[in-house]
Amino acid sequence: MNIVVDANVMVAALIQHGIVRELILGHPGAFLTPETCLTEVWENRSDWNRREVPDDQVRRAIDALTADFITVLPRSTYRDMETEASTLISDPDDVPVVALALAIDNQGVWTFNTRDFLTPRLQTRIRVLGTTDVKGILSEP
Amino acid sequence: MAETQVLFRVEKELLEALDKVLSAEGFKTRNEWFRAQIRKALEESKRARVAGLLERLTVEGVREEDVVEMVREWRSRKGRR
Numbered sequence: 001m002n003i004v005v006d007a008n009v010m011v012a013a014l015i016q017h018g019i020v021r022e023l024i025l026g027h028p029g030a031f032l033t034p035e036t037c038l039t040e041v042w043e044n045r046s047d048w049n050r051r052e053v054p055d056d057q058v059r060r061a062i063d064a065l066t067a068d069f070i071t072v073l074p075r076s077t078y079r080d081m082e083t084e085a086s087t088l089i090s091d092p093d094d095v096p097v098v099a100l101a102l103a104i105d106n107q108g109v110w111t112f113n114t115r116d117f118l119t120p121r122l123q124t125r126i127r128v129l130g131t132t133d134v135k136g137i138l139s140e141p
Numbered sequence: 142m143a144e145t146q147v148l149f150r151v152e153k154e155l156l157e158a159l160d161k162v163l164s165a166e167g168f169k170t171r172n173e174w175f176r177a178q179i180r181k182a183l184e185e186s187k188r189a190r191v192a193g194l195l196e197r198l199t200v201e202g203v204r205e206e207d208v209v210e211m212v213r214e215w216r217s218r219k220g221r222r
Contacts, residue, residue, distance in 0.1 A: 008208050015200045016208070025188045044215040048208075050200045061194040068187050093216050112205040113212075131205070 001030040002106040003134060005070060006097045009110050010041045011048050013065065019131055024069050027138055031070045032106070034096035038062070038072050078103040088122045101126040110134050147175075 005013075005024075010033060012020040024031055041048075045058055053061075066072050078085075078099040085099035086092065094116060101109045108127030111117050117128045129137070159171065168174040 007212050012208050014198050016203045017199055025192060047211055047215050053197050061198055064191045064194050112209045
């Protein structure tokens with residue numbers, strides 16, 4: 001099972017109680033993300049770390065999440081697909097996620113960003129998943 | 142695979158009860174069941190540890206659309222820099 005997650009889903013898993021975190025923690029190894037996504041989430045921690053948890057504890061939480069639950073893949077995995085990905089999605093920060101989805105076998109990209117991801121052109125190449133879709137996939141026998 | 146033998150003491154009635162449910166749960170042997178229980182316990186322990194670490198970061202009342210907006214905001218700031 002390979003489901004690609006974007007920065008939105010990573011942040012939700014870190015700060016939000018509920019279904020997103022439950023799905024990720026309930027399915028170790030089912031989720032993947034590009035390394036740039038992890039870097040972006042870390043670099044912008046002052047935006048989502050609203051409880052001002054010290055960096056070493058934030059780092060420990062992220063490390064634990066990515067050690068067993070979300071696999072972080074290096075750019076070398078998806079670099080060859082970046083050119084095509086950049087023609088499919090308008091936000092350059094989303095290119096690594098799309099490129100990763102083009103580069104490996106997967107069940108789709110899990111995102112909350114329907115505005116940028118739900119374009120007909122992109123959907124001809126990758127499957128875009130909302131939280132309900134992911135829940136459905138993971139409950140399939 | 143290197144294996145270590147483990148000996149357990151267990152009440153006879155408990156073992157008989159286990160044997161009755163083993164196949165219903167899809168296990169062929171006690172050994173297979175025991176291995177599965179170890180894996181499950183280790184996974185659950187990892188999950189509980191990570192959940193504890195994430196609890197410290199949890200913010201009440203955040204919705205999916207709030208997260209999308211947050212990410213959009215930091216990206217737009219980057220664009221302005």
